[in-house]
Structures are given as structure tokens and as C-alpha cells.
Amino acid sequence: xxxxxxxxxxxxxxxxxxxxxxxxxxxxxxxxxxxxxxxxxxxxxxxxxxxxxxxxxxxxxxxxxxxxxxxxxxxxxxxxxxxxxxxxxxxxxxxxxxxxxxxxxxxxxxxxxxxxxxxxx
Numbered sequence: 001x002x003x004x005x006x007x008x009x010x011x012x013x014x015x016x017x018x019x020x021x022x023x024x025x026x027x028x029x030x031x032x033x034x035x036x037x038x039x040x041x042x043x044x045x046x047x048x049x050x051x052x053x054x055x056x057x058x059x060x061x062x063x064x065x066x067x068x069x070x071x072x073x074x075x076x077x078x079x080x081x082x083x084x085x086x087x088x089x090x091x092x093x094x095x096x097x098x099x100x101x102x103x104x105x106x107x108x109x110x111x112x113x114x115x116x117x118x119x120x121x
Contacts (some may be wrong), residue, residue, distance in 0.1 A: 047060065064083075
């Protein structure tokens with residue numbers, strides 16, 4: 001179980017909560033993607049009633065890219081927006097783009113040194 005510190009919190013639990021899985025990582029991998037994909041699905045579904053699949057995918061992908069800033073990453077965010085929108089189009093299930101988006105964010109948080117610096121400190 002581990003040694004106990006202070007108010008009776010085991011060291012192993014304290015390590016997991018403070019060192020291994022900071023709240024920022026949970027937010028980046030779970031909460032952020034859920035909110036983003038929920039709103040993407042709402043917008044995409046509304047656009048899909050008025051436009052074809054391609055136009056709806058393009059518009060939501062452009063919006064996704066623009067909301068994530070300008071610069072070199074804009075093209076990447078556009079492609080990711082297309083992929084996650086296409087996942088929803090194929091499955092009609094929020095879980096598909098949510099898992100893809102959350103996995104992407106988690107992988108960035110664990111691999112990218114700049115993201116680790118921001119998330120873990």
C-alpha cells in the first residue's frame with residue numbers, strides 16, 4: 001500500500017495524483033476532448049441537415065483549426081478536425097471522435113517536452 005504521509009494519504013496515491021496523472025493531463029485527455037467533440041457534433045449535425053458531408057466536414061475542420069490558433073499547427077489541427085469529423089460521420093457516435101481526440105491529446109501530453117513542461121509543472 002505504501003507509506004502514509006501527513007493526513008493519512010498513502011505515498012502511492014499521492015505520487016499518482018501529483019506526479020503521474022496531474023489534473024491537467026486528465027483535463028487534456030478527458031474533459032477537453034469531450035466538450036470539444038460534443039460541440040463539434042452539434043455543429044456538424046446542424047450543418048449536415050443543410051449541406052453535404054464534404055462541406056460540413058470542411059467547415060467544422062476549419063473552425064477547429066482556427067480555434068486552436070494560427071501558425072504551423074493550424075494545418076495539423078485542420079487535418080485532425082477532418083479526421084475526427086469523419087469518424088463521427090462514419091459511426092454517428094460521439095465516442096469515436098472523443099476517443100481519437102483524447103488519445104491524441106494524451107499522447108502529446110506524454111511525449112512532447114513542451115507539453116510535459118506545461119502539464120506536469
